[in-house]
Amino acid sequence: MPAALTADRMAEDREALLDAAESLFYAHGVRAVGMDRIREASGLSLKRIYAMFTTKDDLVVAALQRRDRRWRTDLIRYVEQFEEPTGRVLAVFDWLGDWFAEPGFRGCAWINIHGELGPTSDSVLDEVRSHKLAFRNHVIAWVEATGTDAAEAIYLLAEGAIVTAGIHGEPRTAHRAREAAQRLFISHQPSPNS
Incomplete structure (x- = not known):
């Protein structure tokens, strides 16, 4: 069973995800950037990303x-x-x-x-x-x-x-x-x- 994520790790993952999403959205637009590209840039799995933000719009708003x-x-x-x-x-x-x-x-x-x-x-x-x-x-x-x-x-x-x-x-x-x-x-x- 994988170890539970600490609050620090969850905060770091959230910041890494928002860094990647904000940079990609600003440079290329929201529609041109797929979730796989955000996954790759953030280094997080899609499962982890969707656990933080259930929709792409939620991620856009947070960014x-x-x-x-x-x-x-x-x-x-x-x-x-x-x-x-x-x-x-x-x-x-x-x-x-x-x-x-x-x-x-x-x-x-x-x-x-x-x-x-x-x-x-x-x-x-x-x-x-x-x-x-x-x-x-x-x-x-x-x-x-x-x-x-x-x-x-x-x-x-x-x-x-x-x-x-x-x-x-x-x-x-x-x-x-x-x-x-x-x-x-x-x-x-x-x-x-x-």
Whole structure:
């Protein structure tokens, strides 16, 4: 009889599986990656994989959730090192530019997976929407702290930059969006009489 898996081993296996799945899904898309390929990349048996995630959609959601925690933690850590509110908002675009310039950048994982599975998988659609809402809430809060009413416009600039960089592979998209955000700050300053 095989030895029971320890909690540490189960956690290590889960991380190895999510590492493999996330990397493969991001590089090739969900539909192009079969479970045998994930098995091979993770070094785990299909039986072990299905014991952790009963469906491929469950695995996709778990990979997106883990990526969301890492992505937003990195963004927040970067942005909140700036004390001045406008500097924080502009830092969002600097951080995006660094992300866009990373080797292997293929756009937004959530948008990519939504394009593949969103209309057919409620659990994936919920996770995509959850990530996008969380990102929107961060940007809105940072912009509102500046005292301007440009929050929604700046959020849309950030999302547009993400989509455009993913399509064109051009990191400077973030710089152009940052310049547009600066112009929005100027045009949306509260009037001195208010």
